[in-house]
Amino acid sequence: MENPELYIEALVFASEQSIRIEEILYCLQAAFERDFTLDEVTACLANISTKYSAEHFAIELVNINNGYQFLTKKAYHPVISLLQLQRSKKKLSQAALETLAIIAYKQPVTKTEVEQIRGVNCDYSIQKLLEKELIAINGKSDALGKPILYGTSVLFMDYFGINNIEELPHIKELTDNSTSIGEQQE
Incomplete structure (x- = not known):
């Protein structure tokens, strides 16, 4: 496996709700038939978090409910609120x-x-x-x-x-x- 960070990033992105480290470990071990340590996964998550903390990303990796999830940064919440308001007006009679x-x-x-x-x-x-x-x-x-x-x-x-x-x-x-x-x- 070339870079476990990319696979972990894909798992977090694809997860509908926060994904726990245990789930990430299970998926990596099942897919690549090798043992991954908790420290390896934690280090990868820290690197991903650092990567997305850069200003040119609108999303960030957040630790929520004992898991990890990509969320929009707070600076972009006003724009997201406008989108949600606009979409809510599309309800049908x-x-x-x-x-x-x-x-x-x-x-x-x-x-x-x-x-x-x-x-x-x-x-x-x-x-x-x-x-x-x-x-x-x-x-x-x-x-x-x-x-x-x-x-x-x-x-x-x-x-x-x-x-x-x-x-x-x-x-x-x-x-x-x-x-x-x-x-x-x-």
Whole structure:
């Protein structure tokens, strides 16, 4: 193994929460089939910490909860707060979520088709979904008047953490038939 520091840095970076020294030791020993000492790992962590304490890095190595994690330096917190505020404003209303669900499952679909399913006007919801780039215009229908066809965008996949439309839950999985009309309740 050429440089254990790089592997330790990668482990800290890839960890969703703080990673303990014992976890780092386990991973290194399992991957390289050699014993690493606590002192070796601690020295590597100290070197990584020193490296990221330089001014030209926006992140630093922090010892939190008996583990190590990369965090943004305090000087950059105002900018990060703005990003989080901006992203929190991107939350969708119930009407927008319903409209988006219809478009996702029925795409390509016209606004009229969405409105027939929802039973209400969808102008505002469609406009907001277009602004948030969760849906896109996919052309025009051959129907009378050539209405616009809508479908989901690449950002939709990102927003919901899926790779393709097939990963959406099937409609049967979402419906609860436990209290159908005509069934007797106890």
